[in-house]
Amino acid sequence: MRGPRDKRMSIEQVVDQLEDGMTIGIGGWGPRRKPMALVRAILRSDLRDLTIVSWGGADVGLLVRAGKVRKLVYAFVSLDSVPLEPNFQRARQQGTIPEVVELDEGMFQTGLRAAAQRLPFLPMRAGLGSDVLVNNPEIKTVTSPYDEGHGHEELVAVPALRLDVALVHLNRADQHGNATYLGPDPYFDDLFAMAADRTFLSVEQVVDTAGLTVDTPVQRLLLSRMLVDGVVETPNGAHFTTCTPDYERDERFQRTYAAAASGTDEEWAAFEQRFLSGDEAAYQAAVRELQEEKG
Amino acid sequence: MTAPETTSTRADICAAAIADAFRDDGEIFASPMGLLPMLGVRLAKLTSNPDLVISDGESLFLAGVPPLFAKADVVEGWIPFPKVFDVVAHGKRHVMMGATQVDRDGNQNISAIGDFDRPKRQLLGSRGAPGNTVNNRTSYWVPKHSTRVFVEHVDIVSGVGPRRAREAGPAAARFNDIHRIVTNLAVLDVGGPDDTVRLLSVHPGVTVDEVREATGFALDVPADVPTTREPTTEEQVLIREVLDPKGLRFKEVPQATAQEKTS
Numbered sequence: 273m274r275g276p277r278d279k280r281m282s283i284e285q286v287v288d289q290l291e292d293g294m295t296i297g298i299g300g301w302g303p304r305r306k307p308m309a310l311v312r313a314i315l316r317s318d319l320r321d322l323t324i325v326s327w328g329g330a331d332v333g334l335l336v337r338a339g340k341v342r343k344l345v346y347a348f349v350s351l352d353s354v355p356l357e358p359n360f361q362r363a364r365q366q367g368t369i370p371e372v373v374e375l376d377e378g379m380f381q382t383g384l385r386a387a388a389q390r391l392p393f394l395p396m397r398a399g400l401g402s403d404v405l406v407n408n409p410e411i412k413t414v415t416s417p418y419d420e421g422h423g424h425e426e427l428v429a430v431p432a433l434r435l436d437v438a439l440v441h442l443n444r445a446d447q448h449g450n451a452t453y454l455g456p457d458p459y460f461d462d463l464f465a466m467a468a469d470r471t472f473l474s475v476e477q478v479v480d481t482a483g484l485t486v487d488t489p490v491q492r493l494l495l496s497r498m499l500v501d502g503v504v505e506t507p508n509g510a511h512f513t514t515c516t517p518d519y520e521r522d523e524r525f526q527r528t529y530a531a532a533a534s535g536t537d538e539e540w541a542a543f544e545q546r547f548l549s550g551d552e553a554a555y556q557a558a559v560r561e562l563q564e565e566k567g
Numbered sequence: 568m569t570a571p572e573t574t575s576t577r578a579d580i581c582a583a584a585i586a587d588a589f590r591d592d593g594e595i596f597a598s599p600m601g602l603l604p605m606l607g608v609r610l611a612k613l614t615s616n617p618d619l620v621i622s623d624g625e626s627l628f629l630a631g632v633p634p635l636f637a638k639a640d641v642v643e644g645w646i647p648f649p650k651v652f653d654v655v656a657h658g659k660r661h662v663m664m665g666a667t668q669v670d671r672d673g674n675q676n677i678s679a680i681g682d683f684d685r686p687k688r689q690l691l692g693s694r695g696a697p698g699n700t701v702n703n704r705t706s707y708w709v710p711k712h713s714t715r716v717f718v719e720h721v722d723i724v725s726g727v728g729p730r731r732a733r734e735a736g737p738a739a740a741r742f743n744d745i746h747r748i749v750t751n752l753a754v755l756d757v758g759g760p761d762d763t764v765r766l767l768s769v770h771p772g773v774t775v776d777e778v779r780e781a782t783g784f785a786l787d788v789p790a791d792v793p794t795t796r797e798p799t800t801e802e803q804v805l806i807r808e809v810l811d812p813k814g815l816r817f818k819e820v821p822q823a824t825a826q827e828k829t830s
Binding site (some may be wrong): 301328346347348349350355356360361364365367374375376377378380381396397398399400401402403404406407423426427429456457458459460463501 | 580625626627645647648649652655656680683684685686687688689690691692693694695696697698700701702723724725726727731732734735736737738739742743777
């Protein structure tokens with residue numbers, strides 16, 4: 273009997289499937305369980321003019337600093353313990369992101385839901401009365417055909433956030449793309465996958481299918497292989513964001529990143545040289561070296 | 568009139584005022600953003616409103632009322648981010664957010680300062696403020712009451728005040744409920760004429776004129792402005808010995824009693 277396809281691939285093979293101008297959704301949340309190894313691979317590539325859709329953290333900061341982003345769709349960009357993402361802040365203040373779409377957090381989810389359900393929009397209350405609608409005049413309202421005693425309510429018609437590609441990072445997957453998160457929060461990685469034409473998944477560890485439910489309930493199986501096009505094993509691949517319970521955020525590295533990003537051009541160049549000039553293995557080696565330094 | 572003698576620190580008074588903002592909420596998800604709001608919500612749960620539902624700020628509903636940033640507690644539910652948005656839309660929630668700017672109409676800004684297209688200072692982004700303010704009760708916490716925060720018009724409307732909600736129609740206005748603005752100087756709401764910001768009380772040691780001077784718009788000031796209540800002895804013990812023994816609250820509101828401030 274033949275089983276389902278083996279979808280294992282390398283980071284480079286994922287990036288080879290991306291193209292200039294694509295709309296890419298990045299899973300996780302702020303500085304939590306971001307597919308950072310895949311983001312670093314995009315930084316190394318010559319990809320450009322990307323539309324990035326993300327509840328943003330350093331993924332957004334790194335990509336805008338590298339000038340990869342033509343359009344950014346976000347609700348916030350934060351590093352949690354460093355509230356404001358310095359690279360994002362800098363890019364916004366210098367006007368280097370050509371187009372920005374700032375949404376309410378919940379509108380973002382609704383937009384992904386609409387795309388996942390192949391609908392042009394979904395109605396929502398969030399956004400009404402706020403400058404989200406003023407700053408994004410392409411977002412229209414829709415009037416309810418029903419009067420439930422409050423008149424025909426006029427709601428936001430949140431447009432579908434359709435993605436060419438979704439990049440997500442989970443804890444475990446099998447070689448076919450069935451995947452599980454082991455931390456406390458799934459975030460929206462399943463929704464990103466459903467909103468996208470293709471989904472590439474990086475994981476801490478690829479295991480046998482039977483291994484996926486050995487020590488964790490079946491309810492944690494967030495992604496079915498139907499939704500996944502490629503699986504990459506990238507240990508520590510969410511670094512420096514959280515990947516609970518495999519590891520927590522590397523706060524010290526994040527402080528180093530934030531200091532360089534808020535510093536002079538020379539300081540940023542030194543950070544790039546030290547951490548971002550080589551491949552993923554070189555990055556992980558440089559991270560270990562920093563961890564071994566005293567302090 | 569001189570301020571009454573007090574031994575409560577300003578931070579303790581703020582914590583009790585925040586707790587009071589949640590006392591009549593019943594069994595809803597109290598969602599504090601920031602340290603003093605977290606302290607105030609937990610104080611309310613230990614005193615005036617034990618039915619409050621609280622979380623660890625990440626993804627767990629906590630059955631007990633642990634000290635600030637304590638890890639271990641009995642878990643009574645699961646509230647990952649996807650479910651938070653369900654609760655927002657459902658409405659059983661009272662969020663207390665921060666505010667970089669608040670204007671006379673009770674609009675709030677946490678997005679950016681300056682023009683949206685080319686901000687002078689980029690902040691967080693609008694986060695959940697647009698959805699919060701048209702779906703569930705929303706309050707604000709301002710640790711440094713000043714004319715930089717309280718401005719005539721916010722640069723970007725993240726949180727929707729009652730006038731903007733009304734102008735956007737019944738779907739926006741139905742559940743818009745800006746409840747309290749608690750600052751290091753005073754307690755305010757949006758009960759002034761035409762739903763504008765109104766002074767409800769000044770903290771012990773603070774004068775009405777000080778609040779007026781620290782507010783960048785014409786504040787509605789009733790003829791008689793009471794003094795914010797002192798925390799009870801029980802509340803002071805809870806704050807100092809149970810919830811915040813390390814005094815983390817003084818990082819947001821420096822430790823100065825009313826006497827120290829005025830002497």
